[in-house]
Amino acid sequence: MSEKRNIARAAGILGSATMLSRIMGMVRDMVVSRLFGAGLATDAFFAAFQIPNMLRRFFAEGALTSAFVPTFSAALRQRGEEDARELANICFTLLTIIMAAITLAGILFSPWIVAVMFPGFKAVPGKFELTVLLNRLMFPYIFFISLVALCMGILNTLRHFFTPAISTVFLNVSMICGALLLRGFFEIPVTALAVGVLLGGFIQLAMQLPVLWKKGFPFRLNFDFRNQEVRHIAVLMLPATFGVGVYYLNITVSAILASLLPQGSVSYLYYAQRLFEFPQGIFTVSVAQAVLPSMSRQAAEGDMAGMKESLAFGMRLTLFVTVPAMAGLLVCSTPIFSLLFMGGEFDYAKAVNSAQALLYYSLGLSFVAMTRVLAPAFYALKDTRTPVWTAFVAFLLNVVFSLVLMKPLLHGGLALATTLSALANMLLLLWFLRRKIGSFGGRRIISCGVKSLLASIPMTVTVYYACHWIDWSLSGQKLIKLSVLGGAIGLGVLVYTAFSRLLRSEEAVELLSILRRKLGRNGA
Secondary structure (H helix, E strand, C coil): CCHHHHHHHHHHHHHHHHHHHHHHHHHHHHHHHHHHCCCHHHHHHHHHHHHHHHHHHHHHHHHHHHHHHHHHHHHHHHHCHHHHHHHHHHHHHHHHHHHHHHHHHHHHCHHHHHHHHCHHHHHCCCHHHHHHHHHHHHCCHHHHHHHHHHHHHHHHHCCCCHHHHHCHHHHHHHHHHHHHHHHHHCCCCCHHHHHHHHHHHHHHHHHHHHHHHHCCCCCCCCCCCCCHHHHHHHHHHHHHHHHHHHHHHHHHHHHHHHCCCCCCHHHHHHHHHHHHHHHHHHHHHHHHHHHHHHHHHHHHCCCHHHHHHHHHHHHHHHHHHHHHHHHHHHHHHHHHHHHHCCECCECHHHHHHHHHHHHHHHCCHHHHHHHHHHHHHHHHCCCCHHHHHHHHHHHHHHHHHHHHHHHHHCHHHHHHHHHHHHHHHHHHHHHHHHHHHCCCCHHHHHHHHHHHHHHHHHHHHHHHHHHCCCCCCCCCCHHHHHHHHHHHHHHHHHHHHHHHHHCCCHHHHHHHHHHHHHHHHHHC
């Protein structure tokens, strides 16, 4: 099977599993918005969850994966399973010790962490104390999810993608059950959500271990911390922590500054970010996770031409999906919040405020997606310095843009600042990678982006007018709203696909070909 098909197949598996997870995540957020709305309790919960979640994105899914996968892939390819198994066991032992220490420190120093990250909460009676309580309850989540990330890196390298992707479904299920079944047992009902997070992290880890055992990689304690490859991973991780996680650092900065804005601002940004991550999680992250093992293997074998082709193919697939997704979110932001979240404690004014943040986030969907594909290319080449410098510049720009835009646009300005910094990060990564490895199909990538943009124009017009058949400010009418929005999205997909074919988009032909082959095999 060609590397293109490997990547597309892996992205398809990841995308399918992640779609189910994102749907359950959407259900979770609908439950949270209905039961708790957008105010003091939700601001406290989302802020408290932001801290271990930031560490997860920085350390577990970002730096650990980017540093571990290329090294583990090289060990597996060059020296075989035995050495790769030893490396995995050492990393598991060391990671367990480090994350246990970090978790304990996070629980002990939670009041100081919350005070630094969310200074505005002290002005509201009870808000700071609630955030500290929830943060202490949820901090062990980073312990479980870091070990999950290690398992994910091993399984993805072994070309098993489904279990790591599907495991996040159970985090969402755990949080939903906590909100619905446990809130009556706590004096502060939102505490049930924190308990759900903790249980969800444990379940995610428990799901990975049996699969690793079947694949021949059962974890054993190994304290050989002088291992050269482990040291190499540690060296790669230090800069990778910042390089891969800058986008999420920017989100965290937005949450910190939002704590200084009117109450509910942290919640508006959270709900918007969750919807923004829906297309990202289904496809962008799937492509990035599928491309990294391929690029790492090709780089280890010295196959630069193959690596360039894998990178270019991943970028073209990303543009083909994220450009229309961006356009769709721009015109559907208010209808989506009206359908999914309006009701109970979440009224139309809160839906509009959340939709405003989503609109500004949506402008940067393709920029963030391209960054997620470009950054791992540097790590596959064992270059950790370049992404750090580009990320540092993007971070500084985000802080400047946030401070300038938060006054006139409030929480919307914080979302727009994130988009502008993502654009800067993407452009810098493209420029440095072009200098490092030479041309990697830039004309075809630009052609794909232009064709996707042209095909998105008639799609956007179609969806816009289709969504204006009803008044989205009215409460209830969920079945009618679902029919209109679902019909508009379905019609938009058909229009985009048709115009992509008319424009002879290579990615449309490739994906349709893969779909036909899959359907043909299933039929046979």
